[in-house]
Amino acid sequence: MDFYSLSTVLLVILITCLLAKYTRMMLEKAKLPPGPTPLPIIGTLYKMNLNNVVRSLMELHKTFGDIFTIYEGNRPCVVLCGYKAIKETLIDKAEEFSGRGYFPLFYDYSKGDDLVFSNGEKWKELRHFTHLTLTNFGMGKRSIEERIKEEAEHLIELLKKTNGSPTDPKLHIHYSVCNLICSVMFGKRFDYQDEEFQNLIHWLQDSFRIMSNPWGLMYNAYPWFMKYIPGPHKQLMKNYTFITDLIRKRVENNIKSLDSNNPRDYIDCFLIKMKKEEKNSATYYHHNTLVMSIMMVLFGGTEAVSNTLIFIFLLLIKHPNVAEKVYKEIDNVIGHRPPNYEDRLKMPYTEAFIHEVQRFADVAPLSLPHELTKDTQIRNYTFRKGTVFLTLLTSVHYDKTQFNNPTNFHPNNFLGEDGKFKKNNALMAFSAGKRICPGLSLALMEMFLFFTTMLQNFTIKSLVSPEDISIDPVGVGLAHIPPNYEFCLLPRSYSEE
Ligand code: HEM
Structure with missing residues (x-):
């Protein structure tokens, strides 16, 4: 067979295979919720604005309703939107x-x-x-509170050095938040000047930035293709290797100095469990599992908390009338002593403000994908085990049936008529159900204590007028990444003169 005939045969085979695959996908599609028509190879990519996938999904929510299907290549993914649909699934069918x-x-x-x-x-x-x-190391208890207070003091000392000059708080906040999770995982906090620590922060931040830009999103949707394409997403795997090398070193140190009766940190507890299960061939406790799990907790524990805190200060300078009320409450309830977490019970406005920032900033808009553990009936559909679901948390946080004027920033969303703090189940920043963020109580405590300690020590002055402050995220994907901004921190005593 000559070259021309061979190429023609191969092309016919390729087209036939593609058509067969496409026909199968369209037959399957008929059983799934509606959605844009997928094209061969690219799926519904043509409907996505890669600079803001969340906005594209919100548009599809308007067109197709609470449950619709998109395609990443030929992989279907069912998108759940709005409080009602997400409650019906993540909570009512949690298992x-x-x-x-x-x-x-x-x-x-x-x-x-x-x-x-x-x-x-x-x-x-x-x-x-x-x-x-x-929990044993104090998550949700006093000992972690002491650690946060200590870290907050270090943050204040660091920020005092800015001497009232314009400062971007991003890095300072990352230092403190990351250090806290390091103290739980590794048993010790780092000095802020430590080169290894500064590198760790860089790798974490850089990875989240890549995941929330078009390269990261393309990789997540089309890994089989993107693996062979050069681009910033290639840096991700390198960052992970740097981070896991650092963790491995820490694990080696712990192995050398382990005292089974006196665990110092998460690593020690895991190593003790590994020893106990040495003879169990079906054990889940392996060296690699430890390293990978620590990396995931470092990501979860650093980025989402830091980004929320960065939005907290941004929305504070954007809304001076709100800031005034928060300052007043801090002065009345806490005064000059260091804040305690239980102070929040007497500070409804500050609590409402932090919760409203969580809703409005919506730092984890797409959460993480869920997969069905068994065949399940939802509304008129029967979904097979293994079907993948995306929960669009933005559609819950901006759900008009749950919040008044959700596009406005309004702490009153979390205040009752009696002025007391009012919970709203439609705030799902930590998601819901069995996979709900396990760092929830730690994160809430950190945000309250870092925030109130900062405001107790400094008057935060914006460099521009509130209407000129942009609150638009600079990255939209796995995270809503806050924009860069600067403010001046004036020690409370001399700002009050
Ligand atoms: C404001 C702070 C935080 C936010 C908004 C946040 C948000 C989330 C969300 C949306 C998920 C996905 C849940 C799902 O699959 O449905 C998640 C999972 C997770 N988060 Fe957080 N998180 C925060 C802080 C933390 C902290 C401080 C830690 C560490 C102590 C942490 C560790 C994790 C882990 C390990 C998971 C995976 C849970 C699992 O798959 O079972 N997060 N978080």
Whole structure:
């Protein structure tokens, strides 16, 4: 056969295969909720604005309603929108929705050998262990409160050095938040000048930036193709390797100095468990699982809390009338002594403000994908085990049936008529159901204590007038990344003169 005939035959085979695959996909599509028509190879990519996928999904929500289907290549993904649909699934069918869907941006590195991207019994065991260990080390209790207070003092000392000159708070906030999670994982906090620590912050921040830009999103949707294309997404795997090398070094140090009767940190607790299960061939406790799980907790524990705090200060300078009320409450309830977490119970406005920032800033708009653990009936559809779901948390936080004028920033969303703090179940910044963020109580405590300590020490002055402050995120994807901005920090005593 000559070259021309061979090429023609190969082309016909290729087209036939593609057509067969496409026909199968369209037959499957008929059983799934509506959505834009997928095209061969690219799926529904043509409907996505890669600079703002969240906006594209919100547009599709308007067109197709609360449950619709998109395609990443030929992989269908069902999108859930609005409070009602997300409650009906993540909460009312919690067990069915407890699976984790494929998420190439992390999975391709950890291979699911970790707490966040594992499934089934392995996930249950690792989650239980992590929650228990973080609790023993004080998560939600006083000892972690002491650590946060100590870290907040270090943050104040660092910020005092800015001497009232214009400052971008991003890095300072990352230092404190990351250090806190390091103290729980590694048993010690780093000096802010430590080169290893500064590198760690850089790798974490850089990775989140890549994940929330078009390259990261393309990788997540089309990993089989993007693996062979050069671009910033290639840096991700390198960043993960740097981070895991650092963790491995810490683990080696702990192994050398381990005292089984006196665990110092998360690593020690895991090593003790590994020893106990040495003879169990089905154990989930392996060296690599430890390293990968710590990396995931460092990501979860640093980026989302830091980004929320950065938005907290941004929205504070954007709304001076709100800031005035928060300052007043801090002065009345706390005064000059260091803030305690229980002070929040007497500070409804500050509590409402922090919760409203969580709603409005919506730092994890797409949460992480869920996968069905068994065949499940939802409304008029029967979904097969393994179907992947995306929960669009933005559509809950901006759900008009749950919040008045959701596009406006309004702390009163979380205040009752009696002026008391009022919970709203439609705030799902930490998601809901069995996969709900296990760092929730730690994050809330950190945000309250870092925020109130900062305001107690400094008057925050914006460099521009409120109407000129942009609050638009600079990255939209896995995260809503806050924009860069500057403010001046004036020590409270001399600003009051
Ligand atoms: C404001 C701060 C935070 C926000 C907004 C946030 C948000 C989220 C969201 C939306 C998820 C996905 C839940 C789902 O799959 O449905 C998640 C999972 C997770 N977060 Fe957080 N998080 C925050 C802080 C933290 C902290 C401080 C830690 C560490 C102590 C942490 C560790 C994790 C882990 C390990 C998971 C995976 C849970 C699992 O798969 O079972 N997060 N978080």
